[in-house]
Amino acid sequence: MALTPELREAYSRHLTHERNLSANSVRAYLADLESLLLHINQLGITEFSQLGLNHIRSWLANLQSKGAARSSVTRRVVSIRAFTYWGARNGWLPTDIGRELVAPKPERHLPDVLDVESATLALEALHVRSTEEQSPESIRDLAIVETLYASGIRVSELTGLDLLDLDRERQTLRVVGKGNKERIVPIGNPAMRAIENWLTSGRPHLLSEESGSALFLGSRGKRIDARVVRTIVNEAMSALGNNRRLSPHGLRHSAATHLLEGGADLRTVQEILGHSSLSTT
Template sequence: MEPLLEEFDEYLALQRGRSAHTRRAYLGDLRSLFDFTGGGLDTLTLPRLRSWLAAQAGAGAARTTLARRTSAIKTFTAWALHRGLLGSDPAARLQTPKAHRTLPSVLRKEQALDAMDALNSGAQQGDPIALRDRLIVEMLYATGIRVSELCGLDIDDVDRSRRVLRVLGKGNKERTVPFGEPAERALAAWLDSGRPAVAKPTSGAALLLGSRGARLDQRQARTVVHQTMSAVDGAPDIGPHGLRHSAATHLLEGGADLRVVQELLGHSTLATTQLYTHVTVARLRAVHDQAHPRA
């Protein structure tokens, strides 16, 4: 099945615009499925597909994981049918589990400011990596972009005169995202003093670099965010996606229109963005319960 999966991977990348992370997850799901069925395409029947998903659920897979695995199956069988490898689509009647939406952990505004202050004090020493780390956290919080989008930025994607980023998001959709003066200061310090100290001839145009001069890996960026949050009293243990949640929540609390936040975050549907309205209501309720004598 490996040659077939490699062809499917190419289809996902070139025609569907799926990220490397999504493609890895889909191929892992399909390998697990074929291990379960013990055969090739002829073993993909609706009862076998349902049995595999039931076994995954019994092993403790979360609903979000089951939803992704169902999506991997349905995408693969639809592709195989189109290619003439299947006579009918066995997953056409497969129901996708609805994932429970949980309210994300977000920073309070003062916690976000404390995190930035801690990074500023470290960057004042002029260490290139400290300058980079400050830019990572500042830019993630200032823009609400995904960590993959941040690590994929090139220098030319930054328009410093207008303080905007050209971001390539999911499905290769491009959008323009603004950032503020604190992020601009962090960017200037990195480009003037930090990046030249770690850049190599092989660094190319990547905006953010690792200590060896290669484009910054997403795992490094996540580590930076987690370490930063661990230094802030009372802050939840969040990663880059938590900063994205925090940015969206603080925008809405500040009066931003939901449609504007949708555009900034690069959400394909408004329903995804509406999750943050539930976050702000939950925060209001928590404050009310703590502060009101008749709560």
């Protein structure tokens, strides 16, 4: 079985004019089809009527055994499903066998995790900078990183914090997470001291008419946005050298890891992080 000129022309026309795919995508789809046909020829399949789902799965398994990434296999599943759908509608295949193909789940890459020593070093560097500069931004940056590390809250949750969400007496934050669900998160002494310093010596200098009740402000007085928070966290990691980078999500993951290493039970950490499932934690 081969990709005949007639089939190539008809399928190319469909991809180009009906699917509106780019020339590069059309070439990729045709290359995937040629690869599949070559594989099933080696299996002794000579007619499209003989093509079964097991043959396509055999082809995909062969690609994986040769080192194809999961994302690459997923793309090929999409590609071949497009062909079997079109082929069944246009008389090339008896049925759309590809509709039962399921793409592999994408790989989940765990974020980098700081060890306790590295986290302490990064925070100490922020303390030094805050003490030396005494600028509203340096005071704020320390408070933000201390809060993220102490609480494990998400960036979106931090940027959404208002002044009334802080309970100074109990040293907790009222956080509104995914699905608009509220939870109370403890933050501890270091983060509380950093926030108090921000409220006393930093926030008043950045206030503007657009500040509202936001707990953390950007340099122009508006509620701080997620992009700025990510930059703050990355710059805090510069104290570790080696071009170390860490996203706020990595800091959140570090906080959870250190809580567990410190003896906290999994259910408690789940509640602090706002996870609906223990498997997520």
